[in-house]
Amino acid sequence: MRTLRTSIADVLLIEPRVFGDVRGFFLESFNQRGWEEATGLQTRFVQDNHSRSVRGTLRGLHYQVHRPQGKLVRVVSGEVFDVAVDLRRSSPDFGKWVGAHLSAENMRQMWIPEGFAHGFLVLSEVADFLYKATDYYCPEHERCIAWNDPDLGIEWPIEGQPLVSAKDAAGGSFRIAETY
Numbered sequence: 001m002r003t004l005r006t007s008i009a010d011v012l013l014i015e016p017r018v019f020g021d022v023r024g025f026f027l028e029s030f031n032q033r034g035w036e037e038a039t040g041l042q043t044r045f046v047q048d049n050h051s052r053s054v055r056g057t058l059r060g061l062h063y064q065v066h067r068p069q070g071k072l073v074r075v076v077s078g079e080v081f082d083v084a085v086d087l088r089r090s091s092p093d094f095g096k097w098v099g100a101h102l103s104a105e106n107m108r109q110m111w112i113p114e115g116f117a118h119g120f121l122v123l124s125e126v127a128d129f130l131y132k133a134t135d136y137y138c139p140e141h142e143r144c145i146a147w148n149d150p151d152l153g154i155e156w157p158i159e160g161q162p163l164v165s166a167k168d169a170a171g172g173s174f175r176i177a178e179t180y
């Protein structure tokens, strides 16, 4: 695997090694030892998630206060624009966002450390989104910042309104968000 830095130092893009042959391909989607060697992180994942969404769906921007989750995310069918927002007050990148196209074709993964809000927009007809998380889902600690928060100014590749859940439509503003 290859790790690429992004404009926010702790957010990484990961390119797994892909072995193609006449049958198709093989890749290791996660390898604990390879992960530790490549990132220097002693990460322990405790939950794997899978969501499927139709074109124009936007999920986010989500995070958990008190029980933050680091997330290793990837797409196995379709394409999304994936975004991480730094919510760590002590970080030089506090309030900054970084986005990347993740697709079944480019097989890229994004590492979003604890202390970030996360969201993605579906750019294909359908997208299957898989991710590993470093802590369990805790609805009581779950928070949502509005995807179109003017202070964050995320440049989503969309014209018009995305399809969002009722919870996400009620997302709060970054200015008064609980941060880390």
Ligand SMILES: Cc1cn([C@H]2C[C@H](O)[C@@H](COP(=O)(O)OP(=O)(O)O[C@H]3O[C@@H](C)C(=O)[C@@H](O)[C@H]3O)O2)c(=O)[nH]c1=O
Residues within 6 Å of the ligand: 049, 051, 059, 060, 061, 062, 063, 071, 118, 119, 120, 137, 165, 167
């Ligand atoms: C996230 C999650 C949801 N659920 C349930 C709660 C609810 O009934 C249903 C759908 O939940 P949501 O609408 O919150 O799902 P979704 O909007 O896909 O939430 C996810 O969004 C992305 C952007 C993230 O970063 C994730 O951490 C997570 O917050 O699934 C779980 O049981 N476990 C989980 O870990």
